[in-house]
Amino acid sequence: MADNPVLELLLRRLEAADGGLDSAELATQLGVEHQVVVGAVKSLQALGEVIEAELRSTKCWELTTEGEEIAREGSHEARVFRSIPLEGLVQSELMRLPSGKVGFSKAMSNKWIRVDKSTADGPRVFQVVDSIEDEVQRRLQLVQAGQAEKLAEKERSELRKRKLLTEVILKTYWVSKGRAFSTSVSKQEAELSPEMISSGSWRDRPFKPYNFSARGVLPDSGHLHPLLKVRSQFRQIFLEMGFTEMPTDNFIESSFWNFDALFQPQQHPARDQHDTFFLKDPAEALQLPMDYVHRVKRTHSQGGYGSQGYKYTWKLEEARKNLLRTHTTAASARALYCLAQKKPFTPAKYFSIDRVFRNETLDATHLAEFHQIEGVIADHGLTLGHLMGVLREFFTKLGITQLRFKPAYNPYTEPSMEVFSYHQGLKKWVEVGNSGVFRPEMLLPMGLPENVSVIAWGLSLERPTMIKYGINNIRELVGHKVNLQMVYDSPVCRLDIEPRCPQTQEAA
């Protein structure tokens, strides 16, 4: 570090100094800018404990540009005085001098000069006294010499009002010897280089210590969306449990598959314009499986398969109405219908996770579209106990072990049950899913054998995701108003691991 003489000098002075020294004083003594000394202090600090440096702030006075000019050349009034020859000076000429205007009035009030208006070529200015004391210049020179404290408070404030002086806060270092003080410091290497490795010079060189409390540089990377990370985990869980994925790539569905096939009557409130998006174009389904449609019609209007039916006039045109599917159960109905056509019957486990649409009132937890997760098992002799057993396994994989079941009503399942889990944060039971056994009025018209039961359950994808990632407003998660920073920062999704801090808000 011999290339920095100030640093060398600083260390020598410090060695000789009693206790320590002030960086600003040192700068004055060495005749260098304060910043140069500060730079030397900082590079010494980076070496470890060579020196101790304590930051101090002191108030001091500094001349303004105009103040500096006056300290150098005298006050405006003094300059006016000196510019007047014995024979006097025409006032208009005097006013044209650089200090003319300001200096004239000051010199007048100091009674250094007078104006004679009787002269032929206009008013003329004459000196009144022989010599003057330029008090302003003297004072400013004192400040410049670092002796501002010799001036009275009143004198300083007068100079400040004339914008010749300003008060500044000076940040200085009080430098003292550190534990590893030495006057001979050698330059530390910042990084290992290929040359050092090949020459072996790294063996003899000291290396600058790393600041391990600083943050690293994040890699440039792409990111997966949190909701879809959770979707991947749910897919994984279903696949681990042996469930086959149903095709759900048909947002547009007929009322028939969305409602009628599920034994949901045509006057059901869900079929209202207020709850469901119907289509203007294409308004109606072009084809329906008519044999099956007739069985569905009969079951609704007259009953059959052991059912009383709903006893109303079932209308084909109502079933033809196209809509945006309101649940993925429409896709499950199609899958079960396909299964029923395969003879002999083979047991099946199905799942799907996809978008559904509701024409409902939007708020912080409800959007017009959301994702539904659905699991379905079709086999001989399935019981409610089986449904509960599967739900227990499924939710255990989500890290939810405390479950209880509440009787509920769904148009297409009977028995039906809502699944509740104990929420540690909220200290209460919250609904986490809905489930049931599909009604025979739905399954038998499809052609499934009479002793085959189908158990099913569903939940939303958004709700567990909001809880997992601590998101209160669904718009920050789904849709274009997403907070990309949140996407960038979101951790990987492990559903069976508790979130870092338990969330207390109730989502969805």
Next chain:
Amino acid sequence: MPTVSVKRDLLFQALGRTYTDEEFDELCFEFGLELDEITSEKQIISKEQGNVKAQGASDVVLYKVDVPANRYDLLCLEGLARGLQVFKERIKAPVYKRVMPKGEIQKLIITEETAKVRPFAVAAVLRNIKFTKDRYDSFIELQEKLHQNICRKRALVAIGTHDLDTLSGPFTFTAKRPSDIKFKPLNKTKEYTACELMNIYKADNHLKHYLHIIENKPLYPVIYDSNGVVLSMPPIINGNHSKITVNTRNIFIECTGTDFTKAKIVLDIIVAMFSEYCENQFTVEAAEVISPNGKSSTFPELAYRKEMVRADLINKKVGIRESPANLAKLLTRMCLKSEVIGDGNQIEVEIPPTRADVIHACDIVEDAAIAYGYNNIQMTLPKTYTIANQFPLNKLTELLRLDMAAAGFTEALTFALCSQEDIADKLGLDISETKAVHISNPKTAEFQVARTTLLPGLLKTIAANRKMPLPLKLFEISDIVVKDSSKDVGAKNYRHLCAVYYNKNPGFEIIHGLLDRIMQLLDVPPSEEKGGYVIKASTGSAFFPGRCAEIFARGQSIGKLGVLHPDVITKFELTMPCSSLEINIEPFL
């Protein structure tokens, strides 16, 4: 799910004991109800209209209980208490009886004019009833709950209840021109014609929702007594003349509608619930209804139906092993009086008129399971052996998503529904060129169409995140929808992959490089040959002229890439150049 609001202390009185909130919540849970909220009139008003308005309102504790949508028998305090008392085996389910009057039967004659507007009517009489203020309020509230639920906001059924002592039968249910109907409606002091009433009620926050049911019909339904007094103009309003009060002793109930089954259910429910307060408890006086064809029927039906269920079926469906006698006991607790008959495995179940929701053996199975206690059922795993398969399109999507992120692009998740403007005007297209499916009943412009391209969603995502450091690199792999007459519903989804690059420079080479990477991942070589891919100069309304290319792969056009047109950038409220790529990934399955 309907919510029934009952006074806690009245409910406990009817239940013959008190509960803590937790105990009652537990009881509800077990029975399939939900104690949704504990509140008071005062709290409700203060929440909705502020503390000042709430001053002086009642502090009486109210329980708001969510009731399953098919249990019309639980929509009032009387029904709730009865259901829970039977469940807890503190009382036996009452037997509802229809009796003939000592004198002449009340008659309701339907004329043929009703056929086109509201063809069905049923009626009954509650004789010597004793109301109190609370009972009266509950009676009115039950009608409102029924109207909102099973009656589908009065469209299927409308209920009218009248002080029989102010009227004289027989009654006539007919339909007349609105200008020919004139009467003093409920709570009004003068007579109006039906036309005037329909106008007045347009401003009535409650009644305005029902006007549409008859508004455009040439004839309006109306019921008269033998003196020409108007009982009601269903489904809008009753007459003031026969208005019931706390002091009414004899009530004539008529239900008119377009759904005969539901009208009968509604009448059964009302009389079953409130015959409790008649001098002869649970006894209802019959009324005769004469159809336009002269056919006479007697109501209420109050029919009990018998179903035969095998005990082993219940055990097999629930997954329990209870004796037939125990199962019969469980069902009886659910108001389904049951006994073991025949070979000792048959259970005869009596379905009361209040349980119209029981239409199949599976409904009986559920009630047995509820009475057994869902949470007492042994959980078991089904032995269903299956091999899992992924849906190929989703499998490909999952693989590509990961590699898109590995390529430095961030995944967006945008709405499938959007405005016409998003997919047409803003991209320089006419909506007719898009093959988009249109929604008939959107509440706002955000839900006019299903998207035909993923690009607008990504551009809107960038617009909402303009403060983020550049460049922004986004992608989405999701479905778009277009009309397709070869599909049964006339529309088809396509799985698209879209990516955008937004920075101070257009970065076409970056989007182009991404395409090359995607093709590398899909194992499609750059080649003019049939198995390869190639891009060819093209045009597109969304792209800057000369900066657009069409992508051909596996012998077909799969999409386009290019630098977006400045007009498109501006219309999406963006300021920087942007390049994009959108392809259909289905050819790579």
